Amino acid sequence: xxxxxxxxxxxxPSYQSHTDAANAASDNGGKPxxxxxxxxxxxxxxxxxxxxxxxxxxxxEIGGNRIPAGAVYMDGITDKDMVNExxxxxxxxxxxxxxxxxxxxxxxxxxxxxxxTIGEVxxxxxxxxxxxxxxxxxxVIFLDGSPEAISGNTKGGEQRTIxxxxxxxxxxxxxxxxxxxxxxxxxxxxxRIKSSSVRLEPFKIGQxxxxxxxxxxxxxxxxxxxxxLLRERLSGIQIEALTGSELLEELIQDQKKSPFSTxxxxxxxxxxxxxxxxxRIAIFVDGTPFNLIAPTTFLMNFLSTEDYYTRPEAVxxxxxxxxxxxxxxxxxxxxxxxxxxxxxxxxxxxxxxxLASQRESVPFPAFIEALIMEFTFExxxxxxxxxxxxxGQAVSIVGALVLGQAAVEAGIISSAMVIVVAITGISSFANxxxxxxxxxRLIRFFLMVAAALFGFYGIAIFSIILISHMCSLSSFGVPYxxxxxPSVPEAERKTLFGIPLTKEKTKPQPAPDSGGSGAGGNxxxxxxxxxSNLLNESGSS
Amino acid sequence: MNACRxxxxxxxxxxxxxxxLTGCWNSNELSDMAIVVGIGVDKDGDSGKYRVSMQIVNPSxxxxxxxxxxxxxxxxxxxxxxxxxxxFSAFRKxxxxxxxxxxxxxxxMFVIGEPxxxxxxxxxxxxxxxxxxLRLTSSVVIARGMKAEDLLNILTPMQTTTATSIKDxxxxxxxxxxxxxxxxxxxxxxxxxxxxxxxxxxxxxxGNPIAGRKKANLEETPPQTNIETKGIAIFAQxxxxxxxxxxxxxxxxxxxxxxxxxxxxxxxxxxxxxxxxEVIRSSTRTRVHMRNGKPVLTMHIKEEGNLTExxxxxxxxNRELIVKLQNQLAEATKKEVETAIKAAQSKKSDIFGFSTxxxxxxxxxxxxxxxxxxxxxxxxxxxxxxxAYIRRTGLRIKSxxxxxxx
Numbered sequence: 001x002x003x004x005x006x007x008x009x010x011x012x013p014s015y016q017s018h019t020d021a022a023n024a025a026s027d028n029g030g031k032p033x034x035x036x037x038x039x040x041x042x043x044x045x046x047x048x049x050x051x052x053x054x055x056x057x058x059x060x061e062i063g064g065n066r067i068p069a070g071a072v073y074m075d076g077i078t079d080k081d082m083v084n085e086x087x088x089x090x091x092x093x094x095x096x097x098x099x100x101x102x103x104x105x106x107x108x109x110x111x112x113x114x115x116x117t118i119g120e121v122x123x124x125x126x127x128x129x130x131x132x133x134x135x136x137x138x139x140v141i142f143l144d145g146s147p148e149a150i151s152g153n154t155k156g157g158e159q160r161t162i163x164x165x166x167x168x169x170x171x172x173x174x175x176x177x178x179x180x181x182x183x184x185x186x187x188x189x190x191x192r193i194k195s196s197s198v199r200l201e202p203f204k205i206g207q208x209x210x211x212x213x214x215x216x217x218x219x220x221x222x223x224x225x226x227x228x229l230l231r232e233r234l235s236g237i238q239i240e241a242l243t244g245s246e247l248l249e250e251l252i253q254d255q256k257k258s259p260f261s262t263x264x265x266x267x268x269x270x271x272x273x274x275x276x277x278x279x280r281i282a283i284f285v286d287g288t289p290f291n292l293i294a295p296t297t298f299l300m301n302f303l304s305t306e307d308y309y310t311r312p313e314a315v316x317x318x319x320x321x322x323x324x325x326x327x328x329x330x331x332x333x334x335x336x337x338x339x340x341x342x343x344x345x346x347x348x349x350x351x352x353x354x355l356a357s358q359r360e361s362v363p364f365p366a367f368i369e370a371l372i373m374e375f376t377f378e379x380x381x382x383x384x385x386x387x388x389x390x391x392g393q394a395v396s397i398v399g400a401l402v403l404g405q406a407a408v409e410a411g412i413i414s415s416a417m418v419i420v421v422a423i424t425g426i427s428s429f430a431n432x433x434x435x436x437x438x439x440x441r442l443i444r445f446f447l448m449v450a451a452a453l454f455g456f457y458g459i460a461i462f463s464i465i466l467i468s469h470m471c472s473l474s475s476f477g478v479p480y481x482x483x484x485x486p487s488v489p490e491a492e493r494k495t496l497f498g499i500p501l502t503k504e505k506t507k508p509q510p511a512p513d514s515g516g517s518g519a520g521g522n523x524x525x526x527x528x529x530x531x532s533n534l535l536n537e538s539g540s541s
Numbered sequence: 542m543n544a545c546r547x548x549x550x551x552x553x554x555x556x557x558x559x560x561x562l563t564g565c566w567n568s569n570e571l572s573d574m575a576i577v578v579g580i581g582v583d584k585d586g587d588s589g590k591y592r593v594s595m596q597i598v599n600p601s602x603x604x605x606x607x608x609x610x611x612x613x614x615x616x617x618x619x620x621x622x623x624x625x626x627x628x629f630s631a632f633r634k635x636x637x638x639x640x641x642x643x644x645x646x647x648x649x650m651f652v653i654g655e656p657x658x659x660x661x662x663x664x665x666x667x668x669x670x671x672x673x674x675l676r677l678t679s680s681v682v683i684a685r686g687m688k689a690e691d692l693l694n695i696l697t698p699m700q701t702t703t704a705t706s707i708k709d710x711x712x713x714x715x716x717x718x719x720x721x722x723x724x725x726x727x728x729x730x731x732x733x734x735x736x737x738x739x740x741x742x743x744x745x746x747x748g749n750p751i752a753g754r755k756k757a758n759l760e761e762t763p764p765q766t767n768i769e770t771k772g773i774a775i776f777a778q779x780x781x782x783x784x785x786x787x788x789x790x791x792x793x794x795x796x797x798x799x800x801x802x803x804x805x806x807x808x809x810x811x812x813x814x815x816x817x818x819e820v821i822r823s824s825t826r827t828r829v830h831m832r833n834g835k836p837v838l839t840m841h842i843k844e845e846g847n848l849t850e851x852x853x854x855x856x857x858x859n860r861e862l863i864v865k866l867q868n869q870l871a872e873a874t875k876k877e878v879e880t881a882i883k884a885a886q887s888k889k890s891d892i893f894g895f896s897t898x899x900x901x902x903x904x905x906x907x908x909x910x911x912x913x914x915x916x917x918x919x920x921x922x923x924x925x926x927x928x929a930y931i932r933r934t935g936l937r938i939k940s941x942x943x944x945x946x947x
Contacts, residue, residue: 340570340571341568341569341570341571342567342568342569344569344571344574344576344644344646344647345646345647345676349576349578349647349649349705352571352576352647353576353598353600353701355571356571356572356574356576356598356600357600357601357602359570359571359572359600360572360600360601362572365570366570366571452568455567455568
C-alpha cells in the first residue's frame with residue numbers, strides 16, 4: 001500500500017491501462033503472484049478477504065474444453081442481473097458455443113475480446129488490483145491455467161435516488177441534488193455542461209478506504225496552475241481513511257490554522273456547473289453529497305444558489321442584507337457589551353435610561369450575562385440539530401420560553417440582551433454558507449472577550465487582527481479576500497505559489513522538473529486510477 | 542524552526558499577558574452608575590462656595606418594567622446637592638450621598654440660579670472644557686428668580702426628569718416660537734472668550750416650587766407647579782444685567798441670526814393683530830462699516846413666511862395685498878429687532894456678536910476700540926433692513942369670512 005504515497009507525481013493523472021499499473025506495482029506488494037491454479041487463486045482470495053460471507057464465488061466450466069473457471073463478486077455492491085446476464089451467461093453458454101475446441105490460444109485474451117458482452121473489461125495481473133476490483137463491485141473471472149484474471153464492471157446495488165438537496169433549497173431553480181455516489185454526482189454535472197473541454201481526473205485517497213475522488217474542471221476556463229496545484233496536493237495526501245469531503249477540505253487547504261474555510265461545499269449540481277463555468281474546480285468525493293469548489297474567496301460565501309436564478313437587482317439588494325447579517329452576527333453582542341460597560345456616553349440618553357432600567361435587577365455583569373445567553377443559545381442550537389424532529393420542536397419551545405420569558409421576568413437576564421442574542425442568532429442563519437456561519441460563531445466569543453476587556457478599543461484591535469488574518473489567507477494561491485477570481489497577475493502568482501509549494505510538508509518531494517521524467521523513473525509510482533473506471537457505476541445502476 | 546519559534550511564542554505570551562493584566566480598564570456596569578441628567582449651580586449663602594445640585598434618574602421608573610420590583614411608586618428622579626469651592630470637588634463630594642458612581646456624560650442641562658448669575662458666570666465653564674465626563678453640548682438656562690436647586694427639584698409630567706423636560710421645552714420653543722434661545726456651553730465659552738456677552742434663556746417655576754417636589758404634582762392636570770421657559774437673560778461683564786421678554790426677546794433671536802420659525806401677528810386694516818404670519822425661514826447678515834471713525838452696523842434680515850390665519854375678510858389672490866402684508870411684516874420685524882438692540886445697548890451687552898464681526902472685518906479699528914467696546918457698542922448706530930416675503934397662503938385662497946356690510 002506504500003505506493004499511494006508517491007502516486008501521481010509530476011504528471012497529469014489519466015485513465016491508464018491497469019496493466020501498466022500492475023506491472024509497476026508488481027514487485028512491491030509483498031503478495032504472491034497469481035497462481036496458475038484456479039483453486040489456489042480462489043482459496044487465496046477467500047483468505048485475503050477473511051472468508052467473508054458476502055463474497056460470492058461461482059465456479060463453472062467454459063466451452064468444449066471444459067476449462068474450469070471461477071467468477072468472484074461481492075454481494076450487494078454488484079448488479080446481479082449484469083453478473084448473471086453478461087458474465088455468467090456469456091461465459092457458460094455463448095462462449096462455449098463460439099469457441100473452437102481445437103485452438104488453445106490465450107484464452108483470457110480471447111474471452112475478453114470475444115465472449116464478455118459487457119462495457120468495461122480489464123485484464124488484471126496482480127492481487128492488489130484484483131482485490132480492489134472485487135471490493136469496488138466488479139466481477140473477477142479466474143481461469144484455470146492462467147496467472148491472470150479478467151474483471152468486468154458490474155458495479156451496482158442499492159443507492160439513494162436523486163432527491164432535492166436538504167441544505168441548499170431554492171425556490172426557483174433545479175431541484176436535483178447530489179447523492180452519495182460519485183458516479184451519479186459527476187453525471188449530474190456532465191448533463192449540464194455538454195462540452196468536450198470538461199476534464200475529469202480520478203484519484204484514490206485513503207490507504208484503507210480507497211475513496212474515489214474526482215476533480216472536474218473546464219479546460220481553458222480553469223487556470224492551469226491552480227489545477228496543477230490541486231493535483232499535487234491530492235496526490236500528496238497520505239491518510240488512512242477519507243470518509244467525507246470535510247476531511248479532504250482540511251487536507252488540501254492552503255493554511256491549516258484558520259477558523260475560515262477556504263473551500264466551499266455544495267450539494268447542488270447546478271451550483272457546481274455554475275462554478276465550473278466561472279473557471280473554478282470541483283472536487284467530488286465518493287460517499288458524500290457535499291462536494292468542494294476551489295478556489296474559494298471570502299465573497300463567494302455570500303452567494304446562494306438562488307442568486308443565479310433571481311434578477312440581478314434583487315440579488316444585489318439581498319447580498320447587502322447578507323453582509324449586514326454577517327456584521328450583526330459577528331459584532332452585535334460585543335458592541336452591546338462594549339457600549340454598556342465602557343461607552344455609556346455613546347448611547348443616546350433615552351436608550352441608555354431604558355437599558356439602565358432593564359439592567360437594574362440583573363445580578364450579573366453585562367459580559368457574564370452575554371456569555372450565559374450566547375452559551376445557552378449554542379446549547380439550544382446544538383440540541384435542536386441532534387434531536388429528532390418531533391422533540392426538536394419541544395426543545396425550541398422550552399428554550400425560547402425559558403430564555404426569553406422566564407429569565408427576563410425573573411430579573412436574571414435583561415430583555416435587551418435577549419434581543420441582542422436573538423438578532424445575532426437569526427443573523428447567523430441568514431448566511432448562505434454554513435461553514436462561514438460556524439467560523440463567525442467561534443470568532444464572536446473572542447470578540448466578546450475583547451469587548452469586555454477593552455470596549456471598542458478591544459473590538460477595533462481584534463478586528464484589525466482578524467482582517468489581517470483574513471487577508472493572509474489564500475485558496476489555492478488565490479488570495480481569500482480577492483474581489484473576483486481569477487485575477488492574480490503572473491508575477492504575483494509566482495510568489496504566491498512558489499513558497500507554499502516548496503514548503504509543502506505533505507509532499508514527499510518538490511517537483512522541479514514538471515513534465516519530463518514521469519512516474520516511470522520511480523519504481524514505487526503507481527497511478528491512483530483504479531483498475532477499472534471507478535466513476536461509471538451510475539451507468540449500470 | 543522550533544528553536545526560533547519558542548522565543549517568539551514566549552514573547553507573544555508575555556505581550557498577551559500585559560493585555561490581560563490591565564484588567565477591565567474603565568469598565569463600569571450600568572447598574573453601578575447613577576446617570577446625572579441635569580446639574581444646577583447656586584451660590585451657597587455668603588460663604589463664597591458653590592452649591593451644586595445633581596439630578597439623577599431613577600432607572601427603574603423609566604420603562605414599564607414591572608418585574609424589577611417596586612419601581613412604579615418611586616419618584617422618577619432624585620436631586621443631591623453638595624457645597625464646595627469648585628464644581629468638581631462638589632461632584633465628587635456627592636459620592637457621600639449618592640449610592641452609586643455618578644455618571645455625567647449624559648448631563649443635558651446646566652441650570653444657573655439667578656442670584657449666582659447676577660454675581661457672574663464667567664468662571665463656571667472651565668470644567669466643561671477640561672473634563673472628559675461633561676458634555677460641551679449641555680444646554681444652559683438661568684433659573685429665573687429662584688435657585689437652580691429648587692428648579693431641578695420640581696417634578697414634571699410627560700418627561701422623566703426635570704432636566705430633560707426643560708431641555709425639550711427649550712429646543713421646541715426656540716424652533717417654533719423663538720422667544721428663547723437654546724444656548725449650549727460651547728456658545729457661552731465662545732462669547733465669553735471673545736468680547737461678546739452670552740444670551741441665556743430663563744426657566745421659571747409657575748406655582749409653588751415646594752409643592753412641586755411631591756409626586757402629587759404628577760397626578761393632577763394642570764400640574765400645580767410647572768416649569769416654563771421665559772425670557773432671555775443678557776449679560777454685561779459676565780453678570781446678568783437684564784431680562785428680555787416677549788417681542789424684545791424675539792427681536793434678539795432675530796438679531797443673533799438664530800431665528801428658525803415664529804409667528805407674527807399683523808393688523809388687518811382697523812382690526813389689530815388679526816392676521817397670523819408664520820415665518821418659516823429667516824437669515825440675518827450683519828456688516829460693520831467705519832463712518833467718521835465710528836463703527837456703523839448694518840443688519841440685513843431676509844425672511845419668508847406663510848399666511849396661516851386671518852380673522853378678517855381677505856383676498857390673498859390680490860398681489861397688492863400681499864405686498865402690503867410683506868411691508869407690514871418687515872416693519873414689525875424691524876421694530877422688534879430695534880427694541881432688542883436698544884435694550885442690549887442700554888445694558889452695554891453685546892449679545893449679538895457684533896464684536897466678532899468687527900474684529901473680523903475691521904481689524905485695525907478693532908484694535909483701537911477693543912478695550913472700550915461695551916461703551917462703543919452702546920453708542921453704535923445700527924441700521925436695519927428687512928426684506929420680507931409671503932410665499933404661500935395656505936390651503937385656502939379667499940377666506941370664508943365675509944366683509945361686514947357697511
